[in-house]
Amino acid sequence: MSHRQVLEALSGLLLGMFVSILAGTVVSTSLPKIIADLKGDQTAYTWVVVATLLATTVTTPIWGKLSDLFNRKLLIQLALAIFVIGSALAGFSQDTTMLIGFRVLQGVGAGGLTALSQVIMADIISPRERGKYMGIFGAIMAIGTVGGPLIGGLLTDSVGWRWNFYVGVPFAILAIILLQVTLHLPKRPKAKVSIDYLGAVLIAAGVSILLIWVSLAGQQGQFAWASAxxxxxxxxxxxxxxxxxxxxxxxxxxxxxxxxFKNRTFTFSVIASISVGVAMFGTSVFLGQYMQLARGATPTQSGLLTLPMIAGLLVSSVVIGQIISRTGKWKAFMVVGSVLLIVGLVLMGTIDYDTDYVVLSVYMFVLGCGVGMVMQNLVLVVQNVVAPAEMGVASSAVTFFRSLGGTAGVSVLGSILGTQVADHLADKGAELTAAIMKLGPSGLEIAKSLKAGTIPSVSSLPESIRVIVESAYGESVAFVFLVAVPLAVVTLVAVCLLPNNRLGSKTTIERLAEENAAAGSGIDSESVIAAAAAEVIDDAEALIAAEPLESAEAIADAHGARRADSESGEHPSL
Structure with a gap:
């Protein structure tokens, strides 16, 4: 396929991913406002995010396995439909419980989009070329990540936050149509389908219970970490x-x-994905909260203020993707990205509510560069080494563990954030009490809200109280970034241990066709390699044994003999 044909085939896929990113990020800057309107607390805030991530995590490997068994084009269209229905229904939520429920449905569709987009890319683009197209995917993710908060902020400030959930519907419908028109995948050979229902249920149950535990343990009004x-x-x-x-x-x-897991590349990519998931999801969630609750920004301003991190992600993913495609080398860039991830998190761990924005922008840009250089390439290196028949399940497994790390990370970090905010407010109890007493009855209402753990609308708080609350959230978010640093170190170690395999030049479809052709002719691939090696050795021996002037004749005779054998059917594998 030419570059233009590839882009046409990817157009619906790219738009589908844009819808997924847009719907996920459009609420990021509006979430404090949404939770405040629905009378939710920090637990509800965390769970609105975790619900989608949990559903995405649990269903990603199932979608990936289905892609190895059924029509991938139909599956991704179905995932898009589920996703947009969940998004639209979320706009009708009357309380946080309804919102969380519809976000689960949204997550089921997102799991399909996340898994299938990577698999379909591998179908039509070789690993060597995939770097630059993954750069385009990174750019689309960056645009969605930038556009989402901005659109969400504008909609929230102008017509209401419910439109955050409706905005993706027309894009999703267009993506389904584009996929139908532009994406043409060869028919998969008919095979007896065997679905592992018991395994799917057990994985979903185990992961769900684990993530619900880390989400609720230690939260106000829930159970303690050390409890029955x-x-x-x-x-x-x-x-x-x-x-x-x-x-x-x-x-x-x-x-x-x-x-x-016997494959070293797969195992270390999984380990790196778990830890990078915490950095990717955690920073995006709590950075928006920091901008609004620690710096008093509006939803629209919050989206604009986080642009440096998105710029870092955009630049690194596109530029590094192009370089990887041209050179075929990837490891050095991923190691550098892992180092930048650590440096970015450490720098973000030093921020406060009044940190100079120019300094903060540099910190966010470094962090974005680190995430952009590592995240997508972990899937690329796995797709480069696994068998074509397992492309779907292997790709989705890496994404699954990344989502697992992100979901658990957001849950645990959200719990830590809530505890840290409560502790900081308690430390400034005397100062806070004095400010509240000066306000009279209105101050008592604010005190009740803060004591209940409800997310405050910082911009509406009196100046004397707002400074205290902003300071508490600023210091708490910084601590959350520091907690994520050890996980980033794990990412660096895992990336360093990845085998430095050169990227292949054949698509999954081409590799699968070769395997099917070999299987159809009864050829054993190992015997083919052994026979080819023997031919090279024989020719080399003939060259060495011959006189210099006879070398050409010796080689020609050797190859002529091989051709004669091949034509006679004695060595069909050659």
Missing amino acids: TSFWMVAGAAVALIAAVLVELKVKDPVIPMRL
Whole structure:
């Protein structure tokens, strides 16, 4: 396929990803306002984010496995439809419980979009060329990440936050139509389908229980980390996940084949994905909260203020993607990206509510560069080494563990943030009490709201109280970034241990066609390689044995003999 043909085929896919990113980020700057309007607290704030991530995480490997069994084009259109229905319904939410429920439906569709977009890219683009197209995907993600908060802020400030959930509907419909018109994938060979229902249920149950535990433990009004409830939830998750591993080892077509973990590239990519997921999702969630609750920005301003991080992600993903495609080399860039990720998180851990914005912009740009250089390329290096028949499940597995890390990270970091804010407000209790007493009855209402843990509307608070609240949130968000640093170190170690395999030049469809052709002719690939090696050795021996003037004749005779054998059918593999 030419560059133009590839772009045409990817147009619907790119628009689908844009819808997914837009719908996910459009509420990021509006979430404090949404939760305040729906009378929610920090737990609800965290769960509105976690609900989508949880559903995305649990369903990603299932979508990936389905893509190895069924029509991938139809599956991604179905995922888009589910996603946009969930988004539209979320706009009708009357309380945080309804919002969380519809965000779960949104996450189911997002799981399909996340898994299938990577798989379909591998179908039509070789690993060597995929770098620059992944750069385009990175650019689309950056545009959606930039445009989402800006559009969300404008809609919230002008017509109301509910339009945040409606804005993606026309884009999704257009994406479904574009996919139908422009994406033409060859028919998959008919095969007996075996779906691992038990494995899917056990994985979903184990991961869900684990993530619900880390989301609720230690939260105000919930249970403590060290409690009977925590014990039973952890035990239940462990039993379900152990049972899932046993099932995956025995079934014919597992959701996540355990044999993939024998591949060193896959294993270290999974480890790196878990930790980079925390950095990617955690920073995007809590950075918006920092801008509004620590700096008093409006939703629109919050979107604009986070532009430096998005710029870093955009520049690094596009530029590095182009370089990787031209050179075929990737490891050095991923190591540098991992280092930048650590540096960015450490720098963000030094911020306060009144940090100079120019300094803050540099910190965000460094962090964005780190995420952009590592995130997409982890999928690329795995797709480069796995068998074509397992492309879907392997790609989705890396994404699954990234989402798992992000979901658990947002949950734990959200819990830490809530505790830190409460502690900082308690430390400034005397100062806060004095400010509240001066306000009279209105001050008592504010005090009740803060004590209940409800997310405040900082811009509406009196100046004397607002400074205290902004300071508490500024210091707490900085601490959250520091907590993520050890995980970024894990990413660096895992990336350093990745085998430095050169990127291939064939698409998944081409590789699969070759395998099918070889299987159809009864050829054993190992015997082909052994025979070819033997021919090279024989020719070399002939060259060495011959006199210099006879070398050409010796080589010609050797090759002529091979051709004669091949034509006679003695060595069809050659």
